[in-house]
Amino acid sequence: MKYRNRNKSKILASFSSRMVLILIITIIYVSPFFWMLSTSLKADHDLFLSPPKLIPSPLIFQNYKKALEYFPFFRYFRNSLVITFGTILGTLLSCSLVAYSFSKLRWWGRNFFFYVMIGTVMIPFVVTVIPQFIIFVKLGWINTFLPLIIPSFFGTPLYIFLIRQFFQTIPDELLDAARVDGASEFQIFLQVMLPLCKPVLFLIALFQFLASWNNYLGPLIYLTDESKYPLSLGLPQFLDRYGTHWNWMMAAATTSIVPIIIFFFFAQSYLIEGIKISGLKE
Amino acid sequence: MKKSLSAKKKADNLVGILFASPWFIGFVIFTAYPILASLFFSFTEYHITLPPKWIGTGNYTRLFEDSLFIKAFYNTLAYVAGLVPIGLIVGLVIALLLVKPFKGRNFYRGTIYIPSLVPLYAMATISLWFFSPYFGIVNGLLSYVGINGPLWLSDEKWVKFTIVLIAQWGAGTTALIYMAAINDIPNELYEAAMLDGANKWQMFWKITLPIISPATLYYLIIATIGAFQIFDLPQIMTGGGPNNASLSYVMYLYRHAFRYMNMGLASAMAWFLFLISLILVMLIFTTSARWVFYGTKQ
Numbered sequence: 001m002k003y004r005n006r007n008k009s010k011i012l013a014s015f016s017s018r019m020v021l022i023l024i025i026t027i028i029y030v031s032p033f034f035w036m037l038s039t040s041l042k043a044d045h046d047l048f049l050s051p052p053k054l055i056p057s058p059l060i061f062q063n064y065k066k067a068l069e070y071f072p073f074f075r076y077f078r079n080s081l082v083i084t085f086g087t088i089l090g091t092l093l094s095c096s097l098v099a100y101s102f103s104k105l106r107w108w109g110r111n112f113f114f115y116v117m118i119g120t121v122m123i124p125f126v127v128t129v130i131p132q133f134i135i136f137v138k139l140g141w142i143n144t145f146l147p148l149i150i151p152s153f154f155g156t157p158l159y160i161f162l163i164r165q166f167f168q169t170i171p172d173e174l175l176d177a178a179r180v181d182g183a184s185e186f187q188i189f190l191q192v193m194l195p196l197c198k199p200v201l202f203l204i205a206l207f208q209f210l211a212s213w214n215n216y217l218g219p220l221i222y223l224t225d226e227s228k229y230p231l232s233l234g235l236p237q238f239l240d241r242y243g244t245h246w247n248w249m250m251a252a253a254t255t256s257i258v259p260i261i262i263f264f265f266f267a268q269s270y271l272i273e274g275i276k277i278s279g280l281k282e
Numbered sequence: 283m284k285k286s287l288s289a290k291k292k293a294d295n296l297v298g299i300l301f302a303s304p305w306f307i308g309f310v311i312f313t314a315y316p317i318l319a320s321l322f323f324s325f326t327e328y329h330i331t332l333p334p335k336w337i338g339t340g341n342y343t344r345l346f347e348d349s350l351f352i353k354a355f356y357n358t359l360a361y362v363a364g365l366v367p368i369g370l371i372v373g374l375v376i377a378l379l380l381v382k383p384f385k386g387r388n389f390y391r392g393t394i395y396i397p398s399l400v401p402l403y404a405m406a407t408i409s410l411w412f413f414s415p416y417f418g419i420v421n422g423l424l425s426y427v428g429i430n431g432p433l434w435l436s437d438e439k440w441v442k443f444t445i446v447l448i449a450q451w452g453a454g455t456t457a458l459i460y461m462a463a464i465n466d467i468p469n470e471l472y473e474a475a476m477l478d479g480a481n482k483w484q485m486f487w488k489i490t491l492p493i494i495s496p497a498t499l500y501y502l503i504i505a506t507i508g509a510f511q512i513f514d515l516p517q518i519m520t521g522g523g524p525n526n527a528s529l530s531y532v533m534y535l536y537r538h539a540f541r542y543m544n545m546g547l548a549s550a551m552a553w554f555l556f557l558i559s560l561i562l563v564m565l566i567f568t569t570s571a572r573w574v575f576y577g578t579k580q
Binding site for chain 2 (some may be wrong): 033043107137221268
């Protein structure tokens with residue numbers, strides 16, 4: 001009895017110390033956003049206090065108006081949307097076609113080229129970026145969205161790999177039945193495969209959304225005209241210009257992050273499942 | 283009969299290649315040609331406007347006489363040495379804490395995971411203010427308990443470590459991968475160990491860690507390649523300073539390629555980085571036979 005009690009209190013202690021640790025970590029992960037929100041609502045003279053005020057008073061919602069005056073959020077946002085949705089379209093079209101070929105069609109050298117494709121994942125971006133840049137200079141595409149969008153129409157190895165994994169779970173008999181009925185491969189792909197594979201396509205669209213929306217180096221290399229800047233260039237630029245107006249800065253940052261947070265709430269379960277799949281399962 | 287069979291094979295090949303053609307074309311234009319071209323450029327002096335001029339290994343020797351390049355390389359090795367192990371520990375600890383069901387688990391998971399979705403450029407601007415030496419919240423809270431906090435990003439000695447810390451807000455992705463791996467461990471293993479009188483610590487080292495080692499291998503490769511290419515955070519927050527203490531390899535490469543248009547030298551840097559990260563990944567792979575455990579896979 002005594003032993004059992006001690007055991008119980010030990011479990012309780014380990015449970016609560018675990019909870020304390022979880023709470024501390026959660027606070028650490030929330031703190032930058034708390035600080036961002038708090039600063040975005042501060043009056044100018046409350047910014048440079050030492051030690052700082054944690055909760056602003058009075059609340060200055062005006063900061064958001066000011067930030068959006070100096071920070072053409074909607075233009076940046078629109079540019080980000082155009083680039084992102086362009087690449088999503090390209091990725092879905094190209095990756096699904098190629099994945100179909102690598103999973104459901106039989107042709108000479110298929111496995112060899114599949115391994116070549118997987119191998120290219122190892123190549124750092126910087127090894128290919130300079131010749132790519134020169135190609136785009138020669139095409140006259142600098143300072144357009146094209147260098148950021150067009151490559152996605154030629155497939156992304158990781159996404160092709162993931163879609164292929166999913167395609168392989170579709171039984172061949174299903175396709176053979178359609179082939180016997182005289183359907184062409186393209187019809188089978190379009191009318192049998194794609195409808196069955198909506199979940200994985202949605203997942204790939206999510207991954208590509210994050211990749212494009214968060215891309216900083218690409219736009220930095222290819223875009224020179226401010227009116228073409230996406231959010232990834234606009235926000236750091238605001239920092240350079242109005243860096244001492246931290247309340248406006250944080251209001252701009254808050255406005256930039258909100259779409260991602262909303263996005264997360266809608267896509268949460270898909271994203272978490274997807275990252276697990278891409279991480280481990282072969 | 284035989285003829286029609288081979289004709290069918292030919293048609294099959296054609297259809298297969300046709301479906302894969304987006305990748306084939308992209309591979310040639312955006313991967314194969316650029317790799318060879320940048321290898322060639324790395325032996326030339328090339329500023330885009332004039333055709334490349336062959337200078338042999340000139341760019342490579344120039345790099346190792348360039349003290350700023352050496353510094354950027356050293357900084358990057360320091361980033362790798364910080365980001366990879368710290369990211370592993372943080373990701374694993376979060377996974378271990380949040381893997382078992384308890385009340386409110388999804389809330390904590392979501393809250394810790396969201397920062398990894400926030401773009402690095404936004405994280406960078408927020409962190410700059412968060413770690414501001416005099417008016418930021420970190421040193422503000424430290425001053426409440428009487429600690430005079432460091433200058434963080436403005437201190438040569440602290441700047442790389444601070445960037446490594448900031449990168450940990452993205453640890454949610456690693457944690458998810460580990461949670462998936464830990465969930466796959468059959469419970470009987472722990473029950474058997476418990477019967478044998480093993481404690482939690484022993485179970486972690488003898489059961490959990492070996493079984494999730496494939497996830498660790500995956501993490502190490504992805505994280506190493508990523509850490510070698512660190513760019514966004516230092517570029518936005520410090521621009522490489524103070525005194526080039528946070529200048530990363532890719533930042534320096536970016537400067538040469540896209541500010542000074544030194545395409546030859548930048549290509550040499552790109553290829554050297556490629557070789558170094560390839561060697562490291564190979565090393566991880568070859569040693570992995572000794573520590574990665576594939577026992578539970580059928």
